[in-house]
């Protein structure tokens with residue numbers, strides 16, 4: 001539900017980072033914030049618990065400049081990944097235009113990725129949106145762990161688990177090191193903007 | 202609220218003339234009554250219209266994101282206890298903040314200093330909301 005302001009020629013679109021708890025959603029936004037600090041005029045907003053876990057969401061407004069004559073603001077959000085926070089997760093999804101699903105590559109997180117993706121599909125249904133139609137990018141995060149000898153799932157296993165039906169663009173990433181974080185962001189922005197094209201005439 | 206699968210646009214539409222009328226209402230009814238800054242946002246956190254006295258430099262996009270989430274949480278709490286809370290108010294030492302729903306789709310956020318009386322302000326906000334609603338008719 002991007003808002004297109006015909007008066008100011010401004011577009012506000014919402015991109016939500018989803019995925020299992022501790023998968024690296026907040027770390028993605030932190031990397032983006034640090035990387036583009038000079039371009040991002042606001043602070044990153046995080047509503048978190050004392051234990052530093054996302055309680056409600058993180059929020060980062062990202063100005064991408066002019067597209068087709070419109071000033072485009074992408075509002076980046078993360079959801080709390082923990083299972084118990086489903087009610088707040090739903091609230092953040094309201095009006096979402098594009099999604100990044102951050103999957104955790106650690107072998108022991110396999111089941112959690114599947115459950116979270118299923119949960120996303122259910123929560124989108126509440127807003128009459130389909131996971132098959134919404135602009136979506138998969139990010140297989142924490143690939144750097146392999147170098148430290150921590151077992152990560154092979155790419156084809158993750159593809160088969162998560163992307164065999166969706167068939168959306170994916171990236172192997174390390175949000176901590178910044179590998180492919182910006183490519184993930186660029187991809188979801190371009191998919192989201194493409195989905196808004198017929199509105200921006 | 203129904204949303205469309207294929208095209209991600211808001212369910213409401215506002216043309217340029219309507220937006221101008223709304224900003225005029227915000228300015229003439231609220232900013233001129235002493236409100237420092239006023240935002241009309243939708244429940245997804247988008248800023249629809251805004252007005253201010255030129256002396257405010259708050260991060261309005263962050264305010265909008267937080268206010269919409271906050272109100273959504275309050276709404277959910279209201280549902281749990283079988284209530285409907287249509288406004289919220291927080292009083293600060295220097296700046297206070299007032300939130301009011303416009304139907305279920307929008308939120309009007311008003312920031313004002315201690316020189317403005319809350320009674321008068323409530324009245325002005327209620328009037329402004331009625332005028333904003335009439336922009337659709």
Ligand SMILES: Nc1nc2c(ncn2[C@@H]2O[C@H](COP(=O)(O)OP(=O)(O)O)[C@@H](O)[C@H]2O)c(=O)[nH]1
Nearest residue numbers: 021022023024025026027081141142174175176
């Ligand atoms: N090794 C490694 N750790 C990561 C990576 N991304 C996130 N982490 C760590 O995983 C933990 C959870 O990350 P966080 O961003 O809070 O996850 P969220 O719950 O999805 O928001 C933190 O300790 C991060 O430092 C990554 O790419 N590689």
Ligand SMILES: [Mg+2]
Nearest residue numbers: 025026054078
């Ligand atoms: Mg987080």
